[in-house]
Amino acid sequence: MKETLIEVRDLTKTFHSDEGTTRAIDRISFDLYKGETLGVAGESGCGKTTLGRCLVSLESHDSGTITSRAGGSQIIFQDPYNSVDPYWTIERIVAEGLKDRKDAITLLEKVGLSRNEKDSYPHELSGGQLQRVGIARALSTNPDFIVCDEPVSALDVSYQSKIISLLEDLQEEEGLTYLFISHDLAVVRHIADRIMIMYGGQIMEIGNTDEIINSPLHPYTKFLLSAVPAPFEKKKEFQVLDDDTVSQGCPFAPRCPFRTEKCFRERCERQDRANGHLVYCHNI
Ligand SMILES: Nc1ncnc2c1ncn2[C@@H]1O[C@H](COP(=O)(O)OP(=O)(O)OP(=O)(O)O)[C@@H](O)[C@H]1O
Ligand SMILES: [Mg+2]
Structure with missing residues (x-):
């Protein structure tokens, strides 16, 4: 039986700026299981970083709940410099x-650096x-989270797999739970044990890695997996809302070849398939 470490329910985060209101996270719900790696993928601006920052309390959220049984949480950033x-x-x-x-040396050795590096400055590495x-x-x-x-996005390809292996080893040794964000499904x-596909601040699909990769259900997941770019870019148009407007419908509808009028009107209900595959x- 999987043990839930963090339970997210109806999480919403809105940013206000001169351009209007952006709902970066739009009522999303999911469970994160103890010891797993949940991959989060989706194109730039879909809300991945905002979600991660909310989960480690670097960002406040507007509504919804995050119930965490994690003893402590941390974040590793894209750009180490x-x-x-x-x-x-x-x-x-x-x-x-x-x-x-003294423990700093132990930690440096644990991540594959030597004590020679301890007196270096960032630009020397x-x-x-x-x-x-x-x-x-x-x-x-x-x-523990x-x-x-x-x-690894900012790193040379030659370093990427080494850092991934290090993260995997540390997870095993320390029993860590990861939320692993990347716009790159190949990474x-x-x-990841499971993958969550996001678009426009919402979850499109979530499930075991094998199923998401080999049997994707959502049209957006299929786009991400194919080499073919999605038909047209319409990012901001449906993300920028008037204040207090509740977003309606599917955020992917403007780009979806299978959309119907209902897609613009009604938010999609969750559909449960086998093995916890949700879409x-x-x-469909
Ligand atoms: N501090 C902020 N103020 C205003 N808008 C913000 C802020 N942070 C994020 N946003 C907006 O919220 C949305 C989600 O941003 P977020 O950084 O979470 O996306 P992302 O999926 O991590 O993108 P990327 O792949 O480029 O890192 C975007 O439209 C972004 O412009
Ligand atoms: Mg980001």
Whole structure:
């Protein structure tokens, strides 16, 4: 029986700016199981980072609930250079969250760096090494849940698989639960036990990795998996809402070849298929 670590219900997050109101997260619900890697995929602006930040309390949410049984949570960022203080030594960066500075060396070794690196400054390290520092820093507070927000997207291809392997090893050793965000399904499918496909702040489909990759149900998931780009770009049009407008319908409808009038009018109910495969679409 899977144990739920974090339960998300009707989570909504809206940003207000001069352009209007953007519902970055639009009433989404899901469970995150203890020890799993839940991959989150979807194109730029669909709300992945906002979701991750809400889950680790870096961002407040407007409504809905996040019920977490995690003892501690952390986040690993996309760009390792911008997420550390350039004037701090590697040891100091890692030791910030530690009671005992000696433990910084242990942590650096755990992520595949040596004590030689401890007195270096960020600019002296490669992107791959610096992302290891980011991982060590995340581990320093002993979390049991980590949001990995595009942790390899900014890295050279040669470092990517090494960092992924490191994250996998650490998960095994420490019993960690990951929310692994990437716009790249090829990366997500490699590391995730389950995959959640997002579009326009909503979940389109969620299920075991094998099923999402081999038997996708949602038209948007099929687009993501095919080499063919979705027919046309209409990103902002349906995300920018007037204040207090409740979004209606499916956010993918403007681009969906199977849309009907109902898709613009009514939000899709969740459809449950076998093995916890869930899909939100009127036409399947
Ligand atoms: N602080 C903010 N203020 C205003 N709008 C924001 C803010 N943060 C995010 N948004 C908007 O919310 C939406 C979701 O953004 P988010 O960064 O979560 O997307 P994402 O899926 O992580 O995209 P990417 O793949 O580019 O990282 C976008 O429309 C974005 O412009
Ligand atoms: Mg992002």
